[in-house]
Amino acid sequence: MDSDERNEMFMLLSLISADKYYPHITIDEHAYENEKYFAKAINNLLELANSATIVSHKTYANIITDILIRLIYLKGDGCWEFKTFAGELSKIPKAGDLFVKILTLDGTTMEYITRVAQFAQGMGNEDRADCKGYLNMFLIWIIQNTIESKCSYWKDIVKRCCDLIEVTELEKSDFSFLWILARSSLSLLESIQPIMCVKDDAKSVKRFRSIKKVLNTSRRQ
Numbered sequence: 001m002d003s004d005e006r007n008e009m010f011m012l013l014s015l016i017s018a019d020k021y022y023p024h025i026t027i028d029e030h031a032y033e034n035e036k037y038f039a040k041a042i043n044n045l046l047e048l049a050n051s052a053t054i055v056s057h058k059t060y061a062n063i064i065t066d067i068l069i070r071l072i073y074l075k076g077d078g079c080w081e082f083k084t085f086a087g088e089l090s091k092i093p094k095a096g097d098l099f100v101k102i103l104t105l106d107g108t109t110m111e112y113i114t115r116v117a118q119f120a121q122g123m124g125n126e127d128r129a130d131c132k133g134y135l136n137m138f139l140i141w142i143i144q145n146t147i148e149s150k151c152s153y154w155k156d157i158v159k160r161c162c163d164l165i166e167v168t169e170l171e172k173s174d175f176s177f178l179w180i181l182a183r184s185s186l187s188l189l190e191s192i193q194p195i196m197c198v199k200d201d202a203k204s205v206k207r208f209r210s211i212k213k214v215l216n217t218s219r220r221q
Contacts, residue, residue, distance in 0.1 A: 039088030042067055046098045057102050064103055065112045068138070069119050072131060082137050083177045090181045096145035100157070103142075107153025110160045113142060117164045132169040139165050140188075140215075144178055147191045159195045167210045175218035189215060 042064060049060045071085060089095050103112050120135035139161045146154045146161070178188070189212055196208040 039085050042089060042099070043092050043095060046092075046095055046102070049102055050098060057105055060102050061105060061112045064099070065115050068116045072116075072120055072134060082134050082141075086137075086141050086177065086181060097149040097151075100142060100145050100149055101151065104146075104153070104157055107151060107157055110157070113139075113161065114164070121166075132166045133173040136165055136170055136173055137175065140175060140178060140211075141181075143192065144182065144188055147188065148182070155195055158192055162192060162196050162207075162211075165207075165211065167207055170210060170214040173214075175215055178215070179219050 045060055045063060045067075048055070049057060071082065089099065104110065116138065117135055120131040120138075143158050143161050146157045182188075192211070193208060196204055196211075198204040
């Protein structure tokens with residue numbers, strides 16, 4: 001087993017408390033500075049979830065949430081790390097669909113997405129990367145994957161993710177990576193407009209227009 005495989009495997013094991021039983025197993029501390037290991041750890045987790053039924057999706061959702069929160073702590077530009085992480089995960093067939101399925105427990109909860117959002121919002125005053133920019137990228141990426149998964153509950157998850165977007169921070173981030181990762185020609189904006197825009201509610205329309213402006217700009221880049 002080479003060092004990369006070792007780090008990918010034991011990063012995951014450390015999150016499920018296996019290190020308590022195998023204290024002699026260690027992870028290269030620099031692995032936590034490389035976003036590809038986070039993507040591989042989640043991929044390994046998704047493969048386990050897809051093949052084994054003895055562990056509940058709630059357990060997997062908790063582990064994924066822990067991984068995403070650790071990703072926020074990466075040094076440097078957190079948004080860049082997230083783009084790389086999302087790109088790595090997009091190379092894996094059906095990973096995005098299963099990711100959303102597990103993280104929302106089949107569309108029944110926003111608990112885990114909200115936990116990541118609250119953590120990122122709480123990091124706002126820290127001397128770290130632009131965590132609100134990371135949060136917006138994470139939420140819009142979740143929205144994109146939810147829409148593309150064509151699951152029965154997609155509208156509810158999309159609406160609640162849209163409500164968490166930090167609109168005032170949108171222009172600070174580059175969302176062009178979303179169009180590279182898109183798996184279908186289905187328009188992201190066309191899908192979210194009827195969900196976000198409430199009739200006779202100027203505030204909801206203004207929020208949508210802010211998102212539309214930024215996403216259209218990034219699409220032309």
